[in-house]
Every structure is written in C-alpha cells, then in structure tokens.
Amino acid sequence: MSYRLSELVDRFGGEWLGSDVVVSQVASLENADSSHISFLSNPKYRKQLSTSRAGAIIVEASLRDAITVPRIVCANPYLYFAKVSSLLNPRGRPAPGIHPSAVIHSSAVVDASAHIGPHVSIGEGVVVGADCILHPGVQLAAYVQLGSGCELHANVVIYQDCILGNRVTLHSGAVIGADGFGLAWDADHWFKIPQIGRVLIGDDVEIGASTTVDRGALNDTIIEEGAKLDNQIQIGHNVVIGAHSALAGCVGVAGSTRIGRYCTFGGSAMILGHLDIADKVNVMAGTLVGKSIRQAGTYTGWYPVQKHEDWLTNASHLRHLDALAKRVKELEIKIAQLDTQGEHNKEGDKP
Amino acid sequence: MSYRLSELVDRFGGEWLGSDVVVSQVASLENADSSHISFLSNPKYRKQLSTSRAGAIIVEASLRDAITVPRIVCANPYLYFAKVSSLLNPRGRPAPGIHPSAVIHSSAVVDASAHIGPHVSIGEGVVVGADCILHPGVQLAAYVQLGSGCELHANVVIYQDCILGNRVTLHSGAVIGADGFGLAWDADHWFKIPQIGRVLIGDDVEIGASTTVDRGALNDTIIEEGAKLDNQIQIGHNVVIGAHSALAGCVGVAGSTRIGRYCTFGGSAMILGHLDIADKVNVMAGTLVGKSIRQAGTYTGWYPVQKHEDWLTNASHLRHLDALAKRVKELEIKIAQLDTQGEHNKEGDKP
C-alpha cells in the first residue's frame, strides 16, 4: 500500500510541494527513510527537520518555504499525520466465524459477520453485533449487548447486563461492570450493598488495558460517546464521563462524580466522589480534585520534585505553615506599631 | 419479589408510617417510581424528598413527621436500605456442576455443589469448597484452597498454595499470590529472592477488579476477615491488612507494612513499607503515609488543586520554603532588636 503526495492531498486537503513522491509508511523524523512520510508538530523536534531522511514531511504553513524536501503543508500536521497513518495502517480484521473452543449460550445472538476467538465465553441472552471482534479469552456474562464494530481484546471481561454502543474498543484486562464499592457499616462489620445498576458505554469509546469501570449501585455508570480512557484507570459506581473527554493512564474517579464533556485528565489525577466537573475542564497529571469545578479551565495541584535533601528541609515546614503565617501576621502588627512609634519618636524628637 | 412495608419492618425493625404499600425494588430518590422504596441518608439530597415519586422512603427519626409519603423510620437509613436491597436482589447462583471445557487436575477436590464455568483450570491438589462459584476463565494453581461460598469472577488468577476462607469474593482480573518485589543487588544486576510465603485471606473478604495481592517473601501476606478491598489496589509482600478494614480504589500498600483493624483508606492513598498503622486509622484519599501511625484518628496530606496559573505561582515557593522560614526568623530577630532599640530610644528620650 503506497500513495503519492498528490493522492494524499486529494483525500485530506492541504498543499503538496516538491516532488510528488510515493510513501508507504509513516515514521518519526529521526527514524524515517525515503519510503516514509513524517511530520513536525512539536517545535522541540524542529532541529530534526534538517537531518531527517524522510521521503516527505507534513508541516504547518510557517514552514512552507523553510524546507525543500517534498512536503505537505496543512493547518494541523499532527491530525493530518494521524489520518495518513490510518490510511496506511488499516485495522486488521480476522475472518468471521466462531472458534470451536468458544462457549456460546444457546440463547445468545451473535451476528454472522462477527469473529469469536478461542476460549471466549458468551452467556445467556448476550447480543453481539455485526463486525465485532472478540479476541481470545474474552468473557461476556449474561445479557451483555455489543453494538456493531466493537473490538474486545484478549481476556476482556464484561459483567452481566452492561451495554456497549457501536465501534467500542476495549483493551486486554479491562473489566466492565464489576461491583462498585458499596458498603454500609453494621455494628461490627461491613454490609454489602447490592450493585444493581449497569455500565452503559457510548459509540466510539476506547478503554485501555486493565482499566476498570464499576457498575452502578442504583443508577447506571455511563461513559458517553467518544470518550477515551487510557490504561489502569478506575471509574467508580454511578460516575458519568461526558462525551469526548479523555483520561490518561492511572486516573481514578470515585463514585457518583459527574465529569463534563470535552474534559482532559492527566496521568494519575484523582477525582473524589460526589463532585461535579464542568465541561472543558483540564486537570493536570498528579492532581487530586477534592471539590467540584464549575468553570472550564486548567487546574493543577502537586508537590514539585526536588533533590531529596532539599525536599526534606523544605517539606518539614509544611507541617507548620499555619504557624509561619501567624508569625508573619504578628510581624506585620509589630512593624505597624514600630512604624507608629517611630513616627511618634520622630515627632517626639521635634523640638 | 415484593414486600409490604409492614413485612420489611417485621424483618429489619424500625417503624412504618403512611399506607402499607408494596415495593419491589430499591431506587434513588431521583429515579424512583411508585414500585420503589428509596432512602435519604446524605442531607445534601434532602431537597429531593419533596419531588421524589418513590412509593416509600426510608428516613431517620428527625424526618418522621416531615413527610407524608409512606415511610420507614429507623436509626440508620443507609444500612436499612442496604438490607432491603439485599432482600430484593438476592445473588444469582448458577447451577452446580463442572463445564466440560474446564480442566481439573485429577487430584483436585471440587465440592459437588460448586459451579465451575467454561475455560477454568484447577491445578494439582486444589480444594474447592461447597457452593463456590468459579466464573469463566478462572485459573487456580496447585494447592490453592477455597472455603465454602466463595465467588471468583471471570479471569481471576490465584497462584499456588494460597488459601481463602469462606464467602470470599474476588472480582475479575484480581491476581492473588504473584511474586512480591524482592530483589537483592548483586554487583551489576538484580538477584531475585524466591517468594516462598503464601497469601491467606479470611472469611467474608471482598477484593475488587484488577487488585493484586502479592505472596509473602518468607512469611505470609494476610488479609484478615471482613476486610474489603476495592479495585486496582496493590498489596505488597508480607503485608497484613487487619479485620474489617476497607481500602478504596488505587490504594498501594508497600511490603511488610501492618495495617490494623477497622481502618479506612481513601482512593489512591499510598502506604510505604515496613510501617505499623494502628487500629481505627482513617487515611484520606491521595495521602502518602511515610511513617508509622500509632494513634487512631484521621490523617491527610495532599496538595490542594488550584487554577493552573495560581498553582504555578504558589508552588514555586515550595522549593524555597526553608529559606522563607529563615527570613521570617531573621525578621523576628531584627524586630526584637528594633523593639529594644525603640525602648532605649524612648528611654534615651527621657530627660
């Protein structure tokens, strides 16, 4: 599979300059050879432009005439590159059919175009839509529903009654619909609260490896359309993740929190329970959000790294920060008094 | 399955008022209809009392006469609701028997009342007690022992020699008994220390999805009876989690730490290794515990979130907090000197 620059421009827009070379794969500026098309979007890699051996490069307008290598000029080189890469690397699709080692309940409805791999189990009343791919070891409990075009990687588990839209991708080790952490204290032990809600996942959601999304306690846990969850994320019961929000690895969202649309969360951010996060909120990596955020914007809170001995010295003051603030307040009062006295003294000096 | 309020009160105590209506399911105040019984425990939802269409509501004594809807009045509405929900939502129980695709070692002893799902493997010398449920893809290595009434969800893994009590629930992706992180530095590489301890899990423990509990290095790792672990938790080797302690999602407990009974840990709290945590300690979410805690109480330590630009400005001072404290100390000394001089000056003024 290979394309001329002119063919790419026909498909995706932009302008091509230099020779109308043929490219067959994408690569980074550093590793590209003449068969590759590369791109520049992060200015910190700009110096690699001159040394790259890429056959062609996707750049923004400001670099249109700064280089002579065959190039495509466009508004958003990163997105353009993504589309070219997608064209050159179509998703593989295994043949339809059910592997003989799969165990399918007689009441389940599996579309004939679906691929069901080895060691899969599909429970009572499950529905698997057209063109779904279930890799080996996927386990679907009773009454799970998958729309069309879903891909579930090896060893994904979905608990009973959960519903996925179309073109949902779940990576290996993801667990959808396990019980939420619902406990009531009963004199001398915890009493478990049945978790009778479901997980509802919208169209075009992608969920990373070993990410867990708990079923609702009463209402459902909802991941709206187009949301993207990276690996090792924990989503508590009754949470709502708004459409097109993106959560990086190791994020935790505690129960009953509602996250708006078009939000982003950096790696290992932690959002406490029963909060409301507005649309278009960006929370930076490592930040713990302990109260609702009502306004779009970027929010941060983490302790900056230092040499260990410097941290020891500095951080020890945090345990006494209130005392320090009070000492400053006291100094301000004293200074004000001294100032007044000074004025008096000066006045007193006056003959 | 449905019950009159009077029947619920006969079972669980409390007082019913209004009509003796029939309810068949629990629901939140917001989503309930006339067939549902709801509850109010969190005062922040109190305004929903007036708009809820619930058939009945569980409330505490202070609200006994504040509403007219059929109601149950009791000391702890949340616990009461949990018990009603448990009654209305009994745990499903698949039929006893071993699925033909399961692979059971000839020396294993599986109780006839147990349910063994598809693609399960059970190793040499394993014992599976009465009424256990092993969902699809569960893998039990040699000499694992399960008490009675355990439920292991799909794709749970237990390594060799680990022992579970009765009524233990493990959610999908949980891994019990993998090697602890034991390494000794040997000139130019890490030398692995065999992890020869086991994991021992007490009665009525529940462990969440993708939680990992490492086997002991020499002694055993122990999760005592009634402890509850949420999802994505990491328990290091030789750790002891005391009875009835509850750990929320993404918590980490490093090796050889001993946690007392009746403790609670908020989401993504991190406890360093070789520490002792007393009984009835509550550690708030996002807190790193770096030293032993000898006294019951609530402990916290995390950096509060701010608008990003405010954080930038404020957090930059943390790297110089010791210098700031020293400057305050110096100011105090100077003020004291000025104060004394002022007195002298004033005295000097005296005729």
Added chain:
Amino acid sequence: MSYRLSELVDRFGGEWLGSDVVVSQVASLENADSSHISFLSNPKYRKQLSTSRAGAIIVEASLRDAITVPRIVCANPYLYFAKVSSLLNPRGRPAPGIHPSAVIHSSAVVDASAHIGPHVSIGEGVVVGADCILHPGVQLAAYVQLGSGCELHANVVIYQDCILGNRVTLHSGAVIGADGFGLAWDADHWFKIPQIGRVLIGDDVEIGASTTVDRGALNDTIIEEGAKLDNQIQIGHNVVIGAHSALAGCVGVAGSTRIGRYCTFGGSAMILGHLDIADKVNVMAGTLVGKSIRQAGTYTGWYPVQKHEDWLTNASHLRHLDALAKRVKELEIKIAQLDTQGEHNKEGDKP
C-alpha cells in the same frame, strides 16, 4: 533438600562459625526454627538475634563474634540469603508439552521443551523458545516472539509483533503491547492514531501482575535487559526503561519518556511524558517528576501526612503562598527602612 553451612560457604563464599549444622529452608528471625537459616541485614531487627531459634544466621562481619549461634559471616547478608533461598527453593518446572485445550496456529513454532498450559492461544507466526512455560489462559497474538526460558503466568496477554528476550518473567494480568494513548483532536472528536510500534523486552526482565506496557506509536517501546517492574505499573508508548532499572508498584511513566540505567522508582511515582531521566536516578515513592532529571541522585516531592485538622489548617495557606512570600518581602523592606530611620533617630539623638 538440605545443606550444611560448610557446603553453603563452598558455593557462595563467606566464613562459617559454630557447628556445621544442616539447614533445609530459609525463614525470618522471628519465625525460624532449628531447620532454618535466617539472616540479619536491617539493623532495626537486630534485637531479634537473641530470641531467634534459627539453626543458623547469616550476618555481616561486625556481628561475627557478637553471637554464638551457628552463623555465616559475609559482606552482604541480604544477597547471601537470597542465593541460599534460591538454592533451597528451585523454581518448579512443569513437564514439556502442549495441553490439548491450547489453540496453536499451524504456523507457530513452539519448542518441544516448552510447557503450554490449558486454554492458551498462540497466534499466527508466533515463536516460543526452549524451556518456556506458558501457564493457563495466556494469549499470544500473531508474530509474538519469546526467547528461551520465559515464564508467562496465567492470563498474561501479549499483542501482535512484540518480542521478548530470554528468561523474561511476566506475572498474571500483565498486558504487553496494547495500543498507546495516541489521539489527535479533529474539530469535535478524537481521531485515533494507529500505534504501529512494538514492545521489545530484553533478557532477564521481570514484569509484575497487572502491569501494562503499551506498544510504540511509531518507534518501539523498550524495556532493556535486567529491568524489574513491579505490579500495577503503566508504561506509555515509546518509553525506554534503561537496563537494570527497578520500578516499584503503581508507578506510571507517560509516553516518550526515556529512563536511564540503574534507576529506581518508589511506589506510585509518576513520570510525565517526553522527559529524559539520567542513569542512577532514584525517585522516591509518591513523587511526580514533571521535568527531565539530568543528574544522578535522589529526588523527592510529596506532601507530608498530618492529622486531618492540622492538614486543613496548614494546607489552606498553600493557595496563598505567593502572597505570604510577598508579605515577607514587604516586611523586609519596611524593616530595612525602620532600621535606617532608627539609625537616623539614634544619630538624631546625638547631641
């Protein structure tokens, strides 16, 4: 299996004193009996020396004559103990062969000495080297290559094209080669960037339970030889982990970061993306690294835990730390003015 102290010294060096007793297992000082050999390396356990009933103890030179129990004196008791434990606890090795329930693609090459457990699937073109052990439920996608002596615990998943060296150990729930988190924003939704790199894992790497290592976006993700990763770790796309670096549980490394050789990272440390971390850097637990670290050394940054009410009081000042610093600066200016005035006043006092 048992050894005299003299036999151990013949193998591993050091000096033995007291009787030449026979030991058959290792144990902690606290739990040992006369058949056990124990060790002392952490001085905080020294008081256990006098009460231990161990048959023999491994100690360092300074304790050579402080105890009378049979003992081995050596430079590094912890490493010595590790080697003795390794001798007394050889890794079990299941018989070669392929379980009939395993599904192996006809084009795969599985060495005859390998053990392939139940419910394993092995895809097209996969190569499994000599003496590999694949526990139940392992799923290898197309073109995966394993060197010799690898052990993959139950339910490990490796995506297509990833390559492991020799003697690599992967614990249960580990996922190697899932898609990295590569997204480009396209007007009103995220556009997925194909992740066409692989994961390359060097010799003698060990990866913990539920740890995820994403495949590269363009270039490969690389875990160099001898690196050790604990449980629940997330490694983003294009990351390089240098040889013999060790990462404790719950660490996250975001995309395209390069970590040097011989580094250590404490539990739940988080390293942001596109950074360079030098060789021999130690990052303490709970620390977020937000910029490159160019120098070997130990680095820390976390908020210390306090009683909750003390934290509330102290942490509230963090949101105003810049204001506090400015107030201190202002005080310094005023004091300097007062000081000058004082001098003037004093001078003014002079007759």
